[in-house]
Amino acid sequence: MGRMRSALRAYALETANPAEVLARLDAKMQHFEPGALATVQYAVFDPSLDRVHVCSAGHYPPVVAFPGRPAQLADVAPGLLIGAARGVRRPVTTLEITPGTLMCFYTDGLIERRDQTIDDGLDRLCQAVTAQPPDAACAAVMGALVGNQPASDDIAVLMFRRSPADNEEP
Amino acid sequence: MTAEDYKLRRAGLHAILTMPAEIDLTNADQVRQELLAAVGHDPVLIVDMTGTTFCDSAGVQAVIAGYRLAEATGTEFRLVAAGVLRIFTVVGADQLIPVYPTLEAALAAPAG
Numbered sequence: 001m002g003r004m005r006s007a008l009r010a011y012a013l014e015t016a017n018p019a020e021v022l023a024r025l026d027a028k029m030q031h032f033e034p035g036a037l038a039t040v041q042y043a044v045f046d047p048s049l050d051r052v053h054v055c056s057a058g059h060y061p062p063v064v065a066f067p068g069r070p071a072q073l074a075d076v077a078p079g080l081l082i083g084a085a086r087g088v089r090r091p092v093t094t095l096e097i098t099p100g101t102l103m104c105f106y107t108d109g110l111i112e113r114r115d116q117t118i119d120d121g122l123d124r125l126c127q128a129v130t131a132q133p134p135d136a137a138c139a140a141v142m143g144a145l146v147g148n149q150p151a152s153d154d155i156a157v158l159m160f161r162r163s164p165a166d167n168e169e170p
Numbered sequence: 171m172t173a174e175d176y177k178l179r180r181a182g183l184h185a186i187l188t189m190p191a192e193i194d195l196t197n198a199d200q201v202r203q204e205l206l207a208a209v210g211h212d213p214v215l216i217v218d219m220t221g222t223t224f225c226d227s228a229g230v231q232a233v234i235a236g237y238r239l240a241e242a243t244g245t246e247f248r249l250v251a252a253g254v255l256r257i258f259t260v261v262g263a264d265q266l267i268p269v270y271p272t273l274e275a276a277l278a279a280p281a282g
Contacts, residue, residue, distance in 0.1 A: 035235070035238070037231045037234060037235065039227070039261065056262070057262075058230075058261040058262055058263070059261070060260060060261070061260075078259065078260060078261060078262035078265070079262050080262045080263070080265060080266055081231070081234065081261065081262070081263070084234050084238070084263070084266055085238075085266055108226060108227040112194070112226040112227065114192060114194055114224055114226075117224075117256070118256050118257050118260065119256060152194075152195060152196075153195055153226075
């Protein structure tokens, strides 16, 4: 995983196209570490922060919460895992991000439970995510989906929020 | 988890490997080994997840590892996934692996 992250960062400096970054990473991994599989969710923001360009390699889509609206899974086109097949091109999905909007990226360990379907886990996550400051949103999500139960898989959660407009609540 | 959970049987040119009811981190390595061992003996390998009610990301990666070995060794790989189809579509694995709704459909499909 460390080698993969280093390679990803190197390719990220070479091009702003998310699909190209993942294609180069995929080729590198298949050449030097054949048989390895990994998921990646790669996102690039426009400098204006109005839009984000997302490319998925076998990863669950992010959850997006616009202010005052229920959170939902972003409609990101699926792409194949890193290491799954040669010469794969993955689609890039562009999402509009308005002031105050929160995005939540996460790993499978957050939503996969042996006694629930995948959709149940995704629904619970969407219900827990709201457009609020990211630290509070993280606490709410971990409380709702993990609570005081020991986790069987590792969990990573990454949230960010575009600052609200000056005349709105923080 | 015992060997009884992975029944490998043959029907003509097809080998059929039955997957366990639940696949997650705790048994995904075993699933992967069973899949790799089942590849390469018959022209077609059908991986039957009809009775599988839960499969997590580790399980999907085990199935993809089996698919990759099948592809490399000239075995046609077919997946039957009704109840756990959702995770294969969410992570894009259905773009790679031919998926069938029933074992009958997988058996009846023409050679690819």
